[in-house]
Amino acid sequence: MTRRTPALAHLRAPVVALLTALVAASAVLLGAGSAEAAGYRYWSFWEGNGKNWEYATQGPAVLRPDDGTVQGFRFAVSEDSGDADQPRRAPDFGAICADTPAEDGSKRIALVIDPGTAADAPDGEKPPALRTACAQVAPDASSADALASVAKPLRYDSSAMLCAISGYPKSGCGEQVSGDGSGKSSGPSRTAEEAEGADEGGDGGSGGPSVGLLVGIGAVLLLGIAAVIQARRRR
Structure with missing residues (x-):
């Protein structure tokens, strides 16, 4: 048990760092989307x-x-x-x-x-x-x-x-x-008329990040966490 404790402590730091980055990135993007909503x-x-x-x-x-x-x-x-x-x-x-x-x-x-x-x-x-x-x-x-x-x-x-x-x-x-x-x-x-056209068939032009973008960022960071864990286990 005494030998594993330093390893787990050493492993916890990069995992926490990556989780923190995930939360921060999501918060920034979601905040930007809310701020730009009009x-x-x-x-x-x-x-x-x-x-x-x-x-x-x-x-x-x-x-x-x-x-x-x-x-x-x-x-x-x-x-x-x-x-x-x-x-x-x-x-x-x-x-x-x-x-x-x-x-x-x-x-x-x-x-x-x-x-x-x-x-x-x-x-x-x-x-x-x-x-x-x-x-x-x-x-x-x-x-x-x-x-x-x-x-x-x-x-x-x-x-x-x-x-x-x-x-x-x-x-x-x-x-x-x-x-x-x-x-x-x-x-x-854009005017309201132009916005209606975008909503019906354009690119949306909402100005905020899409759900797909946030999910993609989260997936990349989670894969990074998994890679760090796997690498530490092999040592």
Whole structure:
């Protein structure tokens, strides 16, 4: 027993060192991924299914809703459609359009316009109050037409992305904001529209290390530990 103790003590040092390196490397990479995580400040577009909200698969300029449809717009900071904040009012057509009778030659679209919270607002701006409206428009009108009939002025960018409803926000359009919790813009970067494209079919562009990378690093270091142990045993 007295002869083995020095050997085990000598073996423990490199094993501990390698384990420490593994933990440190993982912590650094995971920390970098969290620090670089960011969101996009934009108006998301939703459709009511009678009880809940569903993220719209078409833009408001393309979608031509039927009479009796409920649609929502929510301004917030989110990474992508998967974690986007829904409008904070239920999609209730009967309640929103109760005072707007049906008319021949037109359709009624119930709209929930939710500018979000102060935490999502650009610097120096205060979000207006959430409101609802019943748009009565032509039968072939798009969602954008319905919105324009009750919430001007609207602002779009060169790619037809909706940037502002009723003048809010005053500037910006789907800009990336920092992931440090400050809500401030991180400077020139991808827009929300570009991020959606990357999420659907690109390289992801998340900025953080992948799980595969971390697993690979861990595997290499563990193999190193095993090699040290084996080498010490042969001595």
